[in-house]
Amino acid sequence: MPPALTRLSADGQLAPVLEAFDDDGGVIVEGMVGTDVVDELLRAVTAFAEGIEPGVANQGMGEAGRFFVGANTIRFSSLGRITPAYFDLLDNEVFAAIADVVLLPNCGSYWVNTAQVMFIGPGEPAQVLHRDADNWFQHVSPTWPDTPEVTISAMIGLEEVTEELGATRAVPGSHRWPELEVYEFEAESVPAELSPGDAFVYSGKVLHGGGANLTADRWRRAMHLSFVVGWLTPEEANALDYAPGELDDRSPRVQRLLGHRSYDPRPHIGGGLWLRHVRPIEDQA
Ligand SMILES: O=C(O)CCC(=O)C(=O)O
Numbered sequence: 001m002p003p004a005l006t007r008l009s010a011d012g013q014l015a016p017v018l019e020a021f022d023d024d025g026g027v028i029v030e031g032m033v034g035t036d037v038v039d040e041l042l043r044a045v046t047a048f049a050e051g052i053e054p055g056v057a058n059q060g061m062g063e064a065g066r067f068f069v070g071a072n073t074i075r076f077s078s079l080g081r082i083t084p085a086y087f088d089l090l091d092n093e094v095f096a097a098i099a100d101v102v103l104l105p106n107c108g109s110y111w112v113n114t115a116q117v118m119f120i121g122p123g124e125p126a127q128v129l130h131r132d133a134d135n136w137f138q139h140v141s142p143t144w145p146d147t148p149e150v151t152i153s154a155m156i157g158l159e160e161v162t163e164e165l166g167a168t169r170a171v172p173g174s175h176r177w178p179e180l181e182v183y184e185f186e187a188e189s190v191p192a193e194l195s196p197g198d199a200f201v202y203s204g205k206v207l208h209g210g211g212a213n214l215t216a217d218r219w220r221r222a223m224h225l226s227f228v229v230g231w232l233t234p235e236e237a238n239a240l241d242y243a244p245g246e247l248d249d250r251s252p253r254v255q256r257l258l259g260h261r262s263y264d265p266r267p268h269i270g271g272g273l274w275l276r277h278v279r280p281i282e283d284q285a
Helices: 014-024 035-049 062-069 085-090 093-106 132-136 252-257
Strands: 007-009 026-030 073-076 110-120 151-157 199-203 220-229
Touching: 007 014, 014 026, 014 093, 014 199, 026 093, 035 073, 035 085, 035 110, 035 220, 085 110, 085 252, 093 110, 093 151, 093 199, 093 220, 110 151, 110 252, 132 151
Parallel strands: 007 026
Antiparallel strands: 026 199, 073 110, 110 220, 151 199, 151 220
């Protein structure tokens, strides 16, 4: 059995968090999301989940996607349409600080890949172990594992998330394995157990997957938030959720993360991307 994942407080120094992230490919940041935000997210998405049938999310891949996400798992995105607490989550300073260090050396700017409620239902088997960066073909890179970090994820506990309920499982160190199996069935993994507001922050290169929910009648209530470098297409078409101007009262970071502000390559040399010329260019950076 690999060693357990490192757990560190969100109130502590950033350096040990980054060190554990680098060593294992992921780290549990305790108390990363404040109680007010977690309570509101839990309230709003639990109410919304009442209208969602388990197993309908399929990653755009039909039956193969249903196999991937699970038949008794409730998933949905577009969370800013459900509660403004989502915008507070996007401004989370601890996740921003980690993402800046991990992603910014590989891009001028990053944006939301996806934010998804992931409620794993009773009896759901474990998800296949996979790497999120495979969305962007890192599995065909001849330089693997020496590929840049293109995506970073956080699995956030909205309630207590135990191993029995299906805590995310991860394979520490697998972000550096020289051999690359796209889907890995046999690797030994460890659970990322969370209290409400804790987050398992992990690299797009580390093997991980949802755990089996071994209970007869309880749901694993957690949500995922990931960022991807600005030069790659995100999984979720976030920008289409909001009308032009609708996010003007949100922070510049939130606007950029959701595709309502331009891609700012500074301090690197390069022109702006994702521009709309109906506004002066300087308003868009
Ligand atoms: O539900 C989980 O714990 C992990 C889900 C996941 O990794 C995914 O669907 O990409």
